[in-house]
Amino acid sequence: MNLRSYLDLYTLLQKDTSTREERRSFGLSHVTIKNKPIEQLLAWIQEHKHLLKKPLLSETFSSMLYGISLILVIIAFVLGLLSGIGLLSYNGHEPVNVIYFIAMVVFVPLFTMTLTLISMLRANSTQSLLVHLSPSFWMERLLQLLPHKTQKHLKNLKINPLLSNWIVIKRSQVIALAFSFGLLFALLGMVATKDIAFAWSTTLHITPQEFHAFLNTLAFPWRGRFPWAVPSVELIEQSQYFRLGDKLSPEMVSHASTLGEWWKFLAFATLFYAIVLRFLMYLLSVFGFKRAIRRSFLSLNGAQKLLNAMNEPIISTHAKQDEVVFRQRDTDYEKVLDRLDTSYDLVLGWAIQKEQLTVLCDTMQVLSPKHYEAGGANTLDEDSEVISLSHGEVLFFVKAWEPPTMDFLDFLEYLSKKVDKVVIFPVGTVEEHYRTQEKMFHIWARKLSLVNHENVWLKRSGAKALDKETLNAES
Numbered sequence: 230m231n232l233r234s235y236l237d238l239y240t241l242l243q244k245d246t247s248t249r250e251e252r253r254s255f256g257l258s259h260v261t262i263k264n265k266p267i268e269q270l271l272a273w274i275q276e277h278k279h280l281l282k283k284p285l286l287s288e289t290f291s292s293m294l295y296g297i298s299l300i301l302v303i304i305a306f307v308l309g310l311l312s313g314i315g316l317l318s319y320n321g322h323e324p325v326n327v328i329y330f331i332a333m334v335v336f337v338p339l340f341t342m343t344l345t346l347i348s349m350l351r352a353n354s355t356q357s358l359l360v361h362l363s364p365s366f367w368m369e370r371l372l373q374l375l376p377h378k379t380q381k382h383l384k385n386l387k388i389n390p391l392l393s394n395w396i397v398i399k400r401s402q403v404i405a406l407a408f409s410f411g412l413l414f415a416l417l418g419m420v421a422t423k424d425i426a427f428a429w430s431t432t433l434h435i436t437p438q439e440f441h442a443f444l445n446t447l448a449f450p451w452r453g454r455f456p457w458a459v460p461s462v463e464l465i466e467q468s469q470y471f472r473l474g475d476k477l478s479p480e481m482v483s484h485a486s487t488l489g490e491w492w493k494f495l496a497f498a499t500l501f502y503a504i505v506l507r508f509l510m511y512l513l514s515v516f517g518f519k520r521a522i523r524r525s526f527l528s529l530n531g532a533q534k535l536l537n538a539m540n541e542p543i544i545s546t547h548a549k550q551d552e553v554v555f556r557q558r559d560t561d562y563e564k565v566l567d568r569l570d571t572s573y574d575l576v577l578g579w580a581i582q583k584e585q586l587t588v589l590c591d592t593m594q595v596l597s598p599k600h601y602e603a604g605g606a607n608t609l610d611e612d613s614e615v616i617s618l619s620h621g622e623v624l625f626f627v628k629a630w631e632p633p634t635m636d637f638l639d640f641l642e643y644l645s646k647k648v649d650k651v652v653i654f655p656v657g658t659v660e661e662h663y664r665t666q667e668k669m670f671h672i673w674a675r676k677l678s679l680v681n682h683e684n685v686w687l688k689r690s691g692a693k694a695l696d697k698e699t700l701n702a703e704s
Contacts, residue, residue, distance in 0.1 A: 235529075239286070241273070326428060464488075574622050
């Protein structure tokens with residue numbers, strides 16, 4: 230589940246013309262993921278993705294998002310590299326003040342990560358100011374640089390505000406990581422290529438001992454395993470710098486070889502506060518982004534209707550009270566059934582596909598291990614094979630509005646000789662809730678009375694239902 234699958238579902242729901250019968254058939258053919266809405270929607274996408282026109286909206290948007298993000302990541306890395314070089318510039322006269330670099334790699338990341346946490350908590354708000362302050366939010370302004378055709382393709386795209394906020398939050402963490410890596414590369418590069426004298430200087434009245442305690446606290450994550458990456462009190466005392474005059478103090482000059490040891494602390498501070506903690510924030514944003522996609526999946530216009538059609542029978546056949554027993558109307562065929570059994574050895578459909586048979590069985594609450602299509606596009610050999618596989622009691626669905634043809638009667642004759650019982654069930658359309666009109670039922674009854682096979686029965690559907698409603702009304 231990702232942004233592409235969300236956009237594919239968005240596009241499919243915009244153009245979906247599937248019937249409720251087709252949706253229910255899909256649900257019945259994926260029973261292993263029943264009551265798992267996200268998995269059902271993902272499976273629906275995979276089965277219908279071929280209906281989408283190229284180029285896919287998901288591919289266009291993802292490509293655009295990746296391209297813009299890559300540009301911003303490169304810019305952020307360059308800015309971090311230049312910022313690090315600027316903070317570590319050493320002209321040979323004045324040492325590099327480590328406080329500036331500490332502020333950049335410790336306090337700025339902590340401050341921005343605090344804002345990020347607040348943004349995550351307020352991501353449900355469409356007008357979250359903290360989200361909109363992120364540099365990543367202005368990615369959409371770069372859309373104006375895209376070709377006109379691409380802009381037109383994305384113009385009508387409407388993404389859930391919750392999801393768009395999490396996209397900004399997640400991309401912002403990537404951009405911040407790139408900036409931090411730029412700072413780290415600048416530090417390592419400057420240390421490797423130049424002899425930098427580090428020092429610390431502040432107007433505040435801070436003693437070396439107090440500054441050491443502060444740095445020791447900052448170094449808590451790594452001081453146990455890497456104690457050499459924590460400045461000692463002696464190094465702090467030797468590197469304290471006072472801006473008095475144009476020359477360095479003789480004491481600082483005499484300890485110039487040890488002043489460069491500060492880079493170890495600065496490197497670990499950058500690695501932990503600016504990179505490791507930021508990476509953890511990125512992982513948290515990935516988790517939040519995935520949750521936002523799940524919620525956005527279910528809130529898409531038409532998604533809940535699609536899930537309902539997958540999981541709910543087209544017609545509920547459970548009666549709220551005992552059925553009224555009443556006398557059948559006279560028909561031209563004597564072997565007429567009012568009720569179906571709960572299960573059959575085989576279900577057939579005359580020019581009815583297997584998926585539709587599954588929906589019909591679900592609607593009528595009939596169980597059967599096998600479903601086969603006969604007639605229609607089948608060849609004579611295929612129909613013969615269906616008959617050879619038939620046994621026991623067979624429920625045979627037919628389209629009520631299509632009168633029985635000679636092909637059907639020939640098939641029925643061979644089938645009746647192979648099995649113990651055949652129940653012919655003429656069904657109406659989905660719009661008619663599969664009920665059969667009275668006149669259509671009598672057409673089938675008259676036709677079957679001409680052949681009158683002993684083990685062939687006719688199931689009454691809509692005709693009986695209408696009679697029962699009338700009797701209930703009269704009572």
